[in-house]
Amino acid sequence: MSQTLEQKWVAYQDFASKAMNTTNSRKDRKIMARKAILLSEDFENAGFLIGGKYDIWKEHLGKCCALMESDPVMIQKCAKEYFLSLHIGNSSDFRIAFKKKEDGYSCGTICDVTFSGTSGKYYVKSHQNGPTERRNSVEGPPIQEILIYQFLSTIKVSGEPHFIVPLFCNNKKVLYYAIGEMNFTLGKSLTLENADYKALIIVDFLEFSLRLRDVSSNLGNFGQSDSGHPIIIDFMIIPKNCYKLSEDEIHRFWSTQYISSSCLINTVIRKLKKQERQEIILDTFNNWNMVMNIDESAQLVNKFLMNNVGKIETEGDLEKYCNDVKYNFTKIVGSITSSSGQDEKDKKEQRKTEKKGMDP
Structure with missing residues (x-):
């Protein structure tokens, strides 16, 4: 039986509250944060966030996103928000799909997206390196890394870079890279x-x-x-x-x-x-x-x-x-x-x- 928006709203607040409870293990907090993030889109799309609910939703979402900086759910959410913000045209013409990146050292996601009349494939990753489950803290993205992605693209050694800053995240040290696909x-x-x-x-x-x-x-x-x-x-x-x-x-x-x-x-x-x-x-x-x-x-x-x-x-x-x-x-x-x-x-x-x- 499907839940009503009000029931989902109660569940969202419960998940977010447990995610922010530092007495819980980091693993359990991330599980709750992931559930809250997945529910959050239901409220955005339904026009449910009116009055004080929007402020509560935004505060909870920001804290959950900060906890999930390099989780695939967070990466996909931010990539979708970013490319949608670039989209010009009907929302029905915007399409995006994700799959896991298999090669290379860093964890990441392959993103197929159609926006503003163009289609492309991007490799999306957090600036953090290594397996997601090993993350206990976040350092800000090295400015050297941002420059290198831009430089390699300029000399055509790497694809076009998009630097994605999360819309809703209480942590200002989170950044994602979406690098355009190259045939090679x-x-x-x-x-x-x-x-x-x-x-x-x-x-x-x-x-x-x-x-x-x-x-x-x-x-x-x-x-x-x-x-x-x-x-x-x-x-x-x-x-x-x-x-x-x-x-x-x-x-x-x-x-x-x-x-x-x-x-x-x-x-x-x-x-x-x-x-x-x-x-x-x-x-x-x-x-x-x-x-x-x-x-x-x-x-x-x-x-x-x-x-x-x-x-x-x-x-x-x-x-x-x-x-x-x-x-x-x-x-x-x-x-x-x-x-x-x-x-x-x-x-x-x-x-x-x-x-x-x-x-x-």
Whole structure:
């Protein structure tokens, strides 16, 4: 027998009250919060929230959402609200469906959505990493992570990013990413026969220069497009004060001692001459205008933050990370040009020596 809205309202308040009771276990609180969130949509759609009920509903929902920051129910609710807010047209023309993401390190959801006359698929995840059941607290999203998603999209290495701030959540440290789908072949399906060597060299270069983790080590987080363009769909970045590469790290990057976390990328690096690898990175760096694009990406992130003042609290220093990345770019590219100059100098010296040996 179906419940009336009044009966659901009583149940909603009961679930929310139990979710907010800190004497209950976190597991039980999350179960109650999930039930309250699922019921909350019934009231929104029926125009039930009039008078004082709206204030009670909003307060309870905000606290339940804060508890469920990276639960699939919360991720799906926020993604639906976000894309619906972008929709122009009849509500009947808006459609959204979800399924669980299987590959990669981070938990997440695949979202198929039709809005404003367009259809697309997005990978939606919380900024928090790792399995949901291990979460006991939330830290604000690293500003470095937001910048990287924007930058990778700008250089066409990742899909279009949408940064989703929950409409109803008492925790200002919750943020979701919806990354547009790209047609590509995952790293786990690549071999020496079908891999584009240039794409893998650039994946490795970006992971190294941006100071990322869990890219090449996870065959579900990188790949290449049909045209041989590098793709990165997920990563980790460890919060720290400085991301500048040391001279030793850059020297090791070009040496035979350098080891990528991917066996495939390692094999490709060993198959290519050092000069070939350097030419790939230098040409891509210049053709993609990486310094200009990291600056433009930072401007877009700043605009996002300004539009959400008071709604989201991030961790880290955007300007500092941006400058550290440009420093890394400059040092790596500089090491290529200086190496080329040294190689040419060595060749000239060798020719002089050979000429002297031929003189009578």
